[in-house]
Amino acid sequence: FAAEPRMSLDISTGNLGVGTTTPTPYTVGAKVLHVDSGTANSELKLTNTTTGSMGTDGLLLASYGVESYLWNGEVGGLHFGTSNAEKMTLTSAGNLGIGTASPSFPLHVLKSQNSLTMTEVSNQDTGSSAYAMSAVAAFGNSWGMRVGSTAANSNTLDFVVDAHGTPVPKLSITAAGNVGIGTNNPSTLLHISSVTGDVSSASGFTIQGTGTGA
Numbered sequence: 001f002a003a004e005p006r007m008s009l010d011i012s013t014g015n016l017g018v019g020t021t022t023p024t025p026y027t028v029g030a031k032v033l034h035v036d037s038g039t040a041n042s043e044l045k046l047t048n049t050t051t052g053s054m055g056t057d058g059l060l061l062a063s064y065g066v067e068s069y070l071w072n073g074e075v076g077g078l079h080f081g082t083s084n085a086e087k088m089t090l091t092s093a094g095n096l097g098i099g100t101a102s103p104s105f106p107l108h109v110l111k112s113q114n115s116l117t118m119t120e121v122s123n124q125d126t127g128s129s130a131y132a133m134s135a136v137a138a139f140g141n142s143w144g145m146r147v148g149s150t151a152a153n154s155n156t157l158d159f160v161v162d163a164h165g166t167p168v169p170k171l172s173i174t175a176a177g178n179v180g181i182g183t184n185n186p187s188t189l190l191h192i193s194s195v196t197g198d199v200s201s202a203s204g205f206t207i208q209g210t211g212t213g214a
Contacts, residue, residue, distance in 0.1 A: 005021055006018070006019065007019075008020065008021040008022075008023065010022075010023055013031070014031055015031060015032045015033075015034065016032070016033050016034070017034045017035075017036070018033070018034070018035045018036070019035060019036040019037055019038055019042075020034055020035075020036040040064065040065050041062065041063070041064050041065075042062065042063045043060060043061070043062045043063075044060070044061040044062070045058050045059065045060050045061075046058050046059045047059075051073070051074050056073045057073050057074070058073055058074070059071070059072055059073070060072075060073060072092075074092075075092050076092055077089050077090055077091045077092055077101075078090040079101070086101055087099070089101045089102075089103065091103060094106065095107075095108060096108070097109075097110070098110070099111050121133070121134055131146045131147065131167075132146060132147050133145065133146035133147075133160075133163060133167070134146075135163035135164065136163075137163070137164060141161075142161070142162060142163040142164045142165075143159070143160070143161055143163055144159075144160045144161075144163030144167055145157070145158070145159055145160075146158050146160060146163075146167065155175050156172055156173065156174050156175065156184060157172065157173045158171070158172045158184055159171040159172070169184040170182070172184040172185070172186060174186060177189065178190075178191060179191070180192075180193070181193070182194055182195075
């Protein structure tokens with residue numbers, strides 16, 4: 001009987017197939033190492049004398065059905081770099097660092113430059129509910145800071161509660177500089193609104209100085 005080929009080198013292209021006789025690159029014309037398990041799961045594993053060579057040792061690049069994995073089986077980080085320099089690190093503790101190889105928090109962004117350093121969340125839709133929001137949550141409570149409004153293409157900045165549910169604006173700043181408390185459509189520089197009735201200085205707000213004065 002004819003032996004089943006385990007590895008095939010396409011002489012005309014230089015492509016190498018493991019488990020397939022037709023190694024096919026993702027991009028036409030590229031060179032490829034094509035691993036095909038013949039089942040739902042394919043793995044490429046790298047080990048060394050430090051990691052050991054057992055089943056869960058080393059670095060794994062895997063395709064399981066339609067899911068893909070880059071998996072470090074060791075108590076160590078994953079490091080990503082461009083221009084021959086490290087740019088992003090995922091530590092064994094689960095902290096992700098961008099611009100730092102030793103992130104202290106779940107997401108740690110570090111940049112040293114004499115110009116603006118910024119992170120951005122963007123929503124390019126123009127619908128009336130097209131918000132972009134950054135949220136924080138603890139103990140079942142969530143607060144968010146979002147850009148948008150009930151009007152399309154608005155750039156009102158809202159501070160909301162229940163960011164993970166139905167966000168309710170508590171403080172809003174419009175493009176005109178108006179500040180609204182209890183309303184996300186302030187019509188004056190400071191607009192305070194209450195659903196329980198008119199707001200007065202006696203019952204609705206306090207202006208207080210803590211200095212001793214002259």
